[in-house]
Amino acid sequence: MRSDHLTEIIVFGALFALVSGMGFVAARWRRPGSMDSLDEWGLGGRGFGGWVTWFLIGGDLYTAYTFVAVPALVFGAGAAGFYAVPYTIIVYPLVFLVLIRLWSVSHVHGFVTPADFVRARFGSPTLALAVAVTGIVATMPYIALQLVGIEAVLKTMGVHGHWPIVIAFVILAAYTYQSGLRAPALIAFVKDVLIYLVIIVAVLYIPTRLGGWGDVFSAAEAKFAKTPAPGDGILLDGTNQLNYAMLALGSALALFLYPHSVTGVLASKNRDVIRRNMSALPAYSLVLGLIALLGFMAIAAGIAPVVTGGKADTNTVVPLLFDAMFPDWFAGVAFAAIGIGALVPAAIMSIAAANLFTRNIYKEYIRRDATARQEAAVSKVVSLVVKVGAVACILLLDPEFSIDLQLIGGVVILQTLPAVALGLVTRWFHRGALLAGWAAGLVAGLWMLYEIPNAAKRKEHFGGSAFKLSDLGLDTATTVYAGVLALAVNLAVAAAATLALRTAGIADGADATRPDDYLADEGDPKTGRMELTGST
Template sequence: MTTEIVVFAVLFLIVSGMGFVASRWRRPDDIASLHEWGLGGRNFGTWITWFLVGGDLYTAYTFVAVPALLFGAGATGFFAVPYTVIVYPLVMLVLIRLWSVSHVHGLVTPADFVRARFGSPTLALLVAITGIVATMPYIALQLVGIEAVLKTMGVTGDLPIIIAFAILAAYTYQSGLRAPALIAFVKDSLIYVVILVAIIYIPTQLGGWESIFGAAQAKFEATPAPTDGILLNANNQLQYVTLALGSALALFLYPHSVTGVLASKNRNVIKRNMSALPAYSVLLGLIALLGYMAIAAGVKPIGTDVNTVVPQLFERMFPDWFAGVAFAAVGIGALVPAAIMSIAAANLFTRNIYREYIKRDATDAQEAAASKIASLVVKVGAVLCILLIDPQFSIDLQLIGGVIILQTLPSVALGLFTRWFHRAGLIAGWVAGMTAGMVMLYNIANPATKHAHFGGSAFSLEKLGLDTKMTIYAGFLALIVNLVVAVLGTIIARSAKVADGPDATSETDYTADEGDPRVRDLEVTSST
């Protein structure tokens, strides 16, 4: 146990040191602007972007929660694999258009784009608030990974988590996006090494893959549930498909995903990364199988925290020194996405609340200062989430976050391709979709965690009066409601000749590339 703690602490401190050194890595003459502090100078090449975006999307939560879901429910947990397979070709064309228009106008956030495209500060404010609210529990969930590791090593209490996030806050404040970009190299390398060793070594100690899958099947047959098992069934297939598709649509709507993409130096960097990032899906599939290995190894959760099964598997199967390396991989895997998420949420506050409503004439330096302070506030909020809320419930909040962020799809993703939607219709659609999503989530219970409300994202079709046991992803239904209302609202607004906002972009802005002479700053207008 002592060896594990020492190895974990040493690697954690080395990476933290890299976070502080990152302030001098590729440093410009002046870092006091959101383009430098919040987007790393918009000059990251293919390799840096690969590690940054990959490190951003594949988090500590993924490392412990995906296999934990397989441990508890079986095949349903594999939804994460197909959604990461389809997401990259799905979003490639969207992201290069967003990068181009943001490059031309100096946009920093998705809400910046909505403000420019639809000429509506109100709609931009809704998108900004949605992004912040959806991101907060996601940051808190990174603590779940660290907490699971600490529990396994016998370290209890809240102080270690507070110290870890205090260090994270300090080097993020100093270095901005350069810190997680540099640390991501170490984080991804550690995770690849740990997973490849685990996937090769652990099965040899458990009697091979036939024994592992046999143990998993025996467990689910002994405790049958309508949606559990090593194969999907009629009750959970629709949920699986809609959850995979909905998660794919949501992934790059999160502001931290957009931040990693906007930091790229040109369109080709994005194209190469969207083509290569599916390689991470292979790793994710291997990570998921750790859940079945934990079943075969006879691992039991610590208390009711099923997220501890993977750290316990590592502790049981690996020598102490390598278990420490594995625990460090999980802990460091929390730092990279938490840093990017807090920066992205802070940028939303600064550009779309502070600059729009508090100080419209803010200088670049004032924006950077405001964003630094906001990033600290976001981290404090994330720590409070995990300290004050049952960790099992906080995991449910991640599913809620996906339902929330999906409601920005019509204005952000579709807005990149069409100006047909009226801003009034988009606002009405957002309100309807968000309301529908919250009502459905409120009516989802989770008997396993004893939560009568907000117990997950699998909405029973029985609640709609249908004679079936099938469930569907609540975010998918909420998005349909959003789109229908947005279309009807647009038709009504245009029929009534309601004034629409000005479009500050042009068609050629969406194909601009590095070095384009049309690059210019977007002026903030007073339209409503």
């Protein structure tokens, strides 16, 4: 630890302690008579209004990893890193009506997870299990990557070793266990205020230190001209334009399939809250675009990433930029914004993963007669296990491998789209066909990811998500996001298998939902919790 970072460390520690205290106090915020149910502990009582939902979902989707990884990608690859901006713009119109329907049917039947809905819609606990396991697998590395953001900040401040991360997640585990979803919902207010403050100051102040925006873009253009690589530069080229569009589309389709995104939606108190938030949340995309520009600023400032174990950690470029450009006290505020930005999504993700295990594995296959109190107790314990697993990913694995796992997670979670998203608008697919499509999509997606090399990282496999169409026998240098191709395989198999199964007269599962369930709003009658019947 270097003494010249003392002010930054004190400010960072003070703000971190403040939000940790808020996490524990959150247990008394809107406190119900009892927290011993998933509705209260895991969904905050399903009563969050417009402002709370705005900060909760925003804090859930725009993570610490976003604030370091997006500009780091722009720093390393240029324009390709801006894919995150269009996808966060198009995602909300895409999911607007679908999420309203999910909230309504969940309100009527008491669904806590997307797998609960699939279980009832298609009468298949096996399909629900597939959705639940997929969600947990995709979420685990996502939680681990929040630690990458904190670790980048700590490296910049000269704090080395894993002990600060372990301490941070012990505190996170403690207040999440006690307060449930109320903790990240309350902390999200502080997190978003800090992020907006830091980014607005950064885009107004840092360019003036670097000679203006013209010099910033000129420096970035000069860098990519000196180190030419396919697809890298301040503009896209013919090889990566299609991949850019498909990556944006695939990321948009995947975003609200993640369990933590659904958790934020189901915690809303009515359909109008969701409408307002889906209309207003694109405002975050403005901030995200400004965050991405930090990558070009880092180039202009001559920032060199921290080298650890002989490898340059590009995730440190934004913290290093703040360290170089800001006064120590404000750099401490900026570092705290990134650190706190990890706590909110990590808490929600661990709660969502725990709810999936409890409702769709424990209650379905281990203890069907579990009470609401027992469900809450199991979820609390599993949320701790999930956090331990996330810390283990950082302690035992190369952080770059954790990033690769998250890349795989995006392709994996997309394979739940036919059952979850399309299931909200149609019952046409056969439950057996959906399982076949899910399996085919996973196999195709993992095969494509395995075949993608990365010369810069010296990897022969799992080197990225841009799959070369030439590997399919096409005479082109164009690449396409592997997740979209895998989803196309999934849908094709599901559609063909549905036709075959219906032609063969194979019985389908019973639909426990009714058309009116998808239009229900706050105050409408509830049918109660889903009964666990069926065997397929």
